[in-house]
Amino acid sequence: MEASFGFSSKPVSVPIRVKSHLSSSSVTNLPLKPGESMAAKWAQKTVVIPAHRRGCHLITPKVLREIEQDLSGFQCGLAHFFLQHTSASLTINENYDSDVQADTETFLNKIVPEGRSAPWRHTLEGPDDMPAHIKSSMFGCSLTIPITEGRLNMGTWQGIWLCEHRDHATPRKIVITLNGM
Amino acid sequence: MEASFGFSSKPVSVPIRVKSHLSSSSVTNLPLKPGESMAAKWAQKTVVIPAHRRGCHLITPKVLREIEQDLSGFQCGLAHFFLQHTSASLTINENYDSDVQADTETFLNKIVPEGRSAPWRHTLEGPDDMPAHIKSSMFGCSLTIPITEGRLNMGTWQGIWLCEHRDHATPRKIVITLNGM
């Protein structure tokens, strides 16, 4: 009956048989044994990301700081990230060269017209608001990432981006849900 | 003690401890107690949405009517919505000003050419069909939304949109899967 949020490595005190298996390809060797006994676990947390200027931002380190202790308790599962806003987005992209972030922002501004030439009806909240809604649906507001052996199982060059589409940004909330065993 | 990955239909027959916890950030206080013992639950349902005219439509109330009784049984989990079509899409966006829906439809029509000037090979099903396929991949056909204390944990202004990309729409099927505890 641990009170902490941490995952207990102690065996569940009565025999249970949640069947589980992690098979491996020739490339990645995932050592979970078949037939291992574990119960499904859930963890959920709302994280607040401080206001970021308009543009695309790598937030992997920030996100990991919030969840890595919990993550380490999952051998296999899924991590879900849900941004509770309609004028920003979450996407997975390059984690190395920040020019990729700048170029993506350039693309978004090119593809979604803003200002006098734009055909929008919804303008009460400023010229950047309707474009922000469109960009949010283009990239989406949620991500699901596999968990493998206590870590987010992303590729070498993948990172989590928060894309802020408003000029005068506010803090943004992300509901993070971990599920696995 | 099966070693295989196979699925056993035999009922679990010993007490199990499904560890579960819902931690809270400084902003949102989610009162699930740590160490609570609960088993994972699944629910799945196919919902038919009557034909909507071409454009973006807020369907949150309709969807909630179909699932809220089941939803209320989940303290923590994920709700997955899967549109079984390739010429419509699901997205999350503004739930208040319907101009946002109209402007988004304007954007989609601007970005994806249709009619004589369009370069498409796939034209047998009408001039609006190939653009519909493209829009479907741009916005996507599925959504995953966190469940917290029996409710979809969306932001204040977020709603579920069905975007119908065909001129002569038909009813659309959504497979809804709830998973949690």
Next chain:
Amino acid sequence: MEASFGFSSKPVSVPIRVKSHLSSSSVTNLPLKPGESMAAKWAQKTVVIPAHRRGCHLITPKVLREIEQDLSGFQCGLAHFFLQHTSASLTINENYDSDVQADTETFLNKIVPEGRSAPWRHTLEGPDDMPAHIKSSMFGCSLTIPITEGRLNMGTWQGIWLCEHRDHATPRKIVITLNGM
């Protein structure tokens, strides 16, 4: 031993009932009985897709060959596909007429500028690299598909596409996670 789908807050202390329910709409009859007792299961596997030329490719058969044996053990659940790359994407679209794939590639190339006229800073990895990153965020790198009675519950015309956005492609890794009961 509740037969209803409701949530019990009492600690589980007796042979457990992993409550599960698969309700049906008037359209699809999904025969899982409510109250059936099953434990949650997880399976995870990394699959390598051989290099495909630039463009959109239907990979449903390839993916199914890798997972169908495991899939058949799930009555109800979710299948998650995660591409570990930032210059390719996964999407769901038409599985029949390959012109739809060709037209989608035409659209992507039209919408994301490439070569001398493109405004990108990130050019070190070739003129097709920055456009590839943008396309990857437009379509996304992951999919979640419902599992119903041992099969991916997609619509009649839906298929899984791997969209390769690089000119000189390499094999691509997909982490597949199955979760259900």
